[in-house]
Amino acid sequence: MVVVGISGSPRRKGNTEMLISEVLEGVTEAGGEAILFSVADGDISGCTGCMRCRRVPRCRIDDRMTLIYEAVMRADVVVFGSPVYMGQMSAQAKAVVDRFYALLNNDETPRFQAGTRLLPLFTQAQADVARYASYFELCDEMFTQMGFEVLPTFVAGGTHMKGEIGTQKALLASAREMGREMGGYGE
Numbered sequence: 801m802v803v804v805g806i807s808g809s810p811r812r813k814g815n816t817e818m819l820i821s822e823v824l825e826g827v828t829e830a831g832g833e834a835i836l837f838s839v840a841d842g843d844i845s846g847c848t849g850c851m852r853c854r855r856v857p858r859c860r861i862d863d864r865m866t867l868i869y870e871a872v873m874r875a876d877v878v879v880f881g882s883p884v885y886m887g888q889m890s891a892q893a894k895a896v897v898d899r900f901y902a903l904l905n906n907d908e909t910p911r912f913q914a915g916t917r918l919l920p921l922f923t924q925a926q927a928d929v930a931r932y933a934s935y936f937e938l939c940d941e942m943f944t945q946m947g948f949e950v951l952p953t954f955v956a957g958g959t960h961m962k963g964e965i966g967t968q969k970a971l972l973a974s975a976r977e978m979g980r981e982m983g984g985y986g987e
């Protein structure tokens with residue numbers, strides 16, 4: 801099993817990256833292959849709308865998305881995480897989503913493996929994890945439309961300061977367990 805984590809937080813080793821890392825640790829514990837990308841490492845531009853990816857199956861922009869494209873093409877599961885910023889995903893996470901356009905054919909079928917699963921994951925300061933449910937539903941629909949098999953959204957609430965998620969031991973344990981299930985799935 802190949803599981804690709806993408807952290808859409810510009811805060812390196814922040815709550816989102818910590819939560820994704822916990823899932824990925826579970827994946828490797830179960831014998832799967834885990835790869836982590838973070839927008840905090842920089843060098844991911846927004847889509848310029850050049851439409852080259854409508855003619856050839858690749859993006860004109862050669863930045864770190866090139867590595868993310870390659871990883872998503874071989875992934876069994878993508879863990880896509882973002883902090884909630886003003887009720888939505890971060891701008892950096894949205895840039896990655898827009899660049900996913902190059903993973904779609906003109907008839908909107910995916911260029912990645914059929915059946916690739918995607919786990920949407922959010923961290924937020926609000927303790928009420930249902931607070932942004934309608935937005936998370938929109939994200940689910942968008943990823944489904946892209947051709948992913950979307951897993952139930954994983955939300956961590958009450959995380960404000962950097963690393964604060966570290967105190968939520970039960971939540972981290974459930975993230976790790978989810979990773980173990982992913983890592984051993986189908987083996």
Ligand SMILES: Cc1cc2nc3c(=O)[nH]c(=O)nc-3n(C[C@H](O)[C@H](O)[C@H](O)COP(=O)(O)O)c2cc1C
Pocket residue numbers: 809810811813814815816817882883884885886887888923924925926959960961962963
């Ligand atoms: C610009 C900005 C906007 C935010 N907007 C919200 C928000 O609308 N709702 C919320 O619950 N938390 C909001 N937060 C808090 C973050 O979602 C939260 O602290 C998250 O865990 C940060 O994740 P990170 O450590 O991975 O960056 C915001 C934080 C920032 C910096």
